[in-house]
Amino acid sequence: MAVTTMIGARIHRREDPKLVTGHGSYVDDLRQVGMLYMSVVRSAQAHARIKSIDITDAGKAPGVVAIYTARDFKTMISGGLPVTESLIADKKYVPNQFPIAETEVVYFGEPVAVVLASERYQAADAAEQVQVDYEPLPVVVDFEKAMQKGSDKAHSDGPDNIAWDVKFPGGDIEAAFKEADVVVKERILQQRVFPLSMEPRVVMANYVPFGNQLTLWTSTQVPHFVRIFLCFGLGIPESQIRVISPDVGGGFGSKLRPYPEEYLAAAASKLSGSPVKWVETRTENLQATTHGRGHIFDIEVAAKRDGTLLGLKVTNLSDNGAYVGVFGALQSALSLFLAPGCYKWKAFDGRTVGILSNKMSTDPYRGAGRPEAAHLVERAVDLVAHELKMDPADVRRKNFPTEKEFPFTNPLGMVYDSGNYAKTLDKAMQIVGYQELRRRQAELRKQGRYLGIGLSTYVEICGVGPSAATDHVSGSISLVESSIVRVHPTGSVTVAVGTHSHGQGHDTTFSQIVADTLGVPYESVQINHGDTSDTPFGYGTYGSRSLPVGGISIYKSCQKVVDKAKKIAAHMLEAAEADVVFDQGRFHVKGSPDRAKTMGEVAFRAHQTGLPDGMEEGLEAVTYFDPPNFTWPFGAHICVVEVDPETGAVDIQKYVAVDDCGNVINPMIVDGQIHGGVAQAIGQALFEEVVYAEDTGQLRTGTLLDYSIPGIGEIPDLELDRTITPSPTNDLGVKGVGEAGTIAASAAVINAVVDALSPLGIKHVDMPASPDRLWKMMQEARK
């Protein structure tokens, strides 16, 4: 039997020495001979008619080579940016987004012209001199008002501001509510936030007319996906477009779609005949890279007096911004599909309304719909506990499916693969010292101090996705993931994948899988990703799918390689295939471990003469893996805060996270993902909020001085632990972990804050729970 050594090993990420010593190669590190810099002139208005664009002065500025507006681009680009409209069953009004505004700007920061110049500084200077004459139009900022009949419109030629209005019923909701002893209602806000990857977006395009070849370097999570849409938009065959996404400094979901600037840089290269580079500034990043969240949830919960949960009604109002994001409807859909959380409900009823406003589009941000779901259902359970004066842990435990009830089907028909929710909760409560904390809380309350304990027991969905399930929402796209595993004659291995690593440590994790499965040295495994010219088609990295879909594809390719290698080894050992055992990279004859061939020896033979009759040379395999189900990680997070009764300042005193993402390939990477995810959720819970001016639609949080993300001083030491409940849906039993922390943590933090303030009768607090907000609430409550 094989003794696993690499799978499960806590080893350092092999990509880090390069990255942390500044030897990474990001798009902005790359250059082309004769390259021009592109600067984008952006709308200073949130909604206006473009009367004219005067480029006279800018055209005369030093170094300027060309200035292009929509009129020029229309000769090069057709259609608009893609929208997964099929996610929106009752599609109402989904405006077409051309990459650059022609007659009407609909959000602050929308491209209106581009300047090409020899130097980046010259391009930026000249862009300031492009004069756009605007005729202001009514600005739609408040998206709830925008729903109403007769509201001002985000697009002057649209019928209204409703992008979609869809219902997701699950069971007999009326009956569930009839049975209820208590019904609680709440409005839960999910403010807009910036995804804020460390590296902003950067694009470099080089169009060569000979052979109609376009090479596009872009900081993206989805190189193959970008290529498809450039092919459509620019009319260049996919085979003649090469998209390269080299080292990428994070994406958090904001780089998983094609962007206007990718089309514009490519077209500008074609128009100008020169390579073109565009580097997003942080100011632009805040204006023109998609935002996350941006919802209102109205919830109604029905429960019995003993804490049994009965029914949940959720209405989601989603602030799409001016254009429905490429995956704009996905967050709303997922937020409803996962809203039942890890509880047994008799019925569920959901509705989502997508609304247009004069703002940047919202699109996925780490968790994409699941943090929203977890937040609302974890708040809902706490509201019930508060109403019934029960311990929130007891309400949770009462309503969990037991381990034996898996696979568990939620009211919307989602089938959770495996779980043991009580176990993670018990473990987290034990680590945090729950009973002792409750005692301490009671004591402190007597002294007028506000200690709060917040629970979040979440379940999430990863491994997007089984084609059978995604078919109807993805427009028949099967979201499989691919790999090519090639063993070279000398035994080292190259793996090419369709996923894309931009901080997740795939080089390490995937190599661990390959090293174990093929029995080759970890160091001899090379992972290639990010270049469409040497990787198989894949949908890229998001939704915590790379391991449970892409990783499994690698594993399956490795198995195919082993199968072939075994045949060759049997031939070499003059033994029957059935008598050959593969163990630790060696093929030996059953019962005589000395009669053996290593994978390297077999690989060499695979490229020589004398193979078994009819066998082709080479040792490689390709797999496109279509998983049979999603995977369903879960866990229990507990946050302990103290709120300053005078200032409203929140101090996180303890944070415990017990997560279950199935089997673990590299515990250090898994812990790192939890850390980062929790930090981002603490950001949303306590600090972050994108603010647009109500009257003008201009971005008030336009710099990082006005928008607070937490830093080292704000993130507490996290106490991490895990349980392991393997997924039955794939060979490695893995589930995915890239977003778990973000999904779990905002509810844990907010539940703790609410718990802290509950002596004042406060039942709900919206995010960010900033000191001024809490102070105001305390003031009101004390009146």
Place this chain on the structure above:
Amino acid sequence: MIPAAFEYARASSVEEASKLLNKFGEDAKVLAGGHSLIPLMRLRLAQPTALIDINGIKELDHIKEDGHKLRIGALTRHVTIQNSSVVKDKLPLLAEIAGEVGDNQVRNMGTMGGVIAHADAAGDYPTLALMLDAEIVTNQRTIQAKDFFKDLFTTSLGPDEIVTEVVFPVANGPHKYIKFRRRLFDWAIVGVAAQKMNGDWRIGLTNVGPTPVRAKAVEDALKKGAKPEEAAQHASDGLNPAGDLRASPEYKKHLARVLTKRAIQQST
């Protein structure tokens, strides 16, 4: 995020800097630590035609004890002030405040003169300068702190005037600076400094108006024997702070009162 074009010149003496300022005219600016000026230039909120770099003027980087005064050179970095044994001994509140400015990078670059000349409402030193009646010495004259801070980002400095020193009185009685902020390295939402000096309290407030504020009403109440919590109620007297994304005017006034109480109580 890309500054507009500008000229650059480096001065090796105050005289030379002054000449260069005159040469480049009123839109020229002194460059000290650059940690306020450069961010503004990158956002093109400031577009100076020329930068006169004073970082080479060594004599502006000093901490001198001078009888009952402490003379801090304009180019003295926050980190130097924070770690100076002289400052810790003669005006420990200043060392404490310096240690609370921004993060390590900011403290390694930012200067006393830069904070004073920039006169950001949330700047920490101006509060101390005002409440302790410090003097701002320039290449042309000496200005009392109470006459120096005119408005938001506005001082009584002329266009070609260069701060050379800030002169504080020695004070090593009980003191405390409380800086209320969202994040460890943030500017103050509200800051309160308390210093007992010659038997009386001096109380200064940061970021509750366009300029630093000396909380005279609190000082007077304390003088009359009011308890800290009673006196602190006067911290918001006459304040009319502007609200922003982090705090409403009411909240800032509330913080001024709470933090004043705490600063006095926690003074050691």
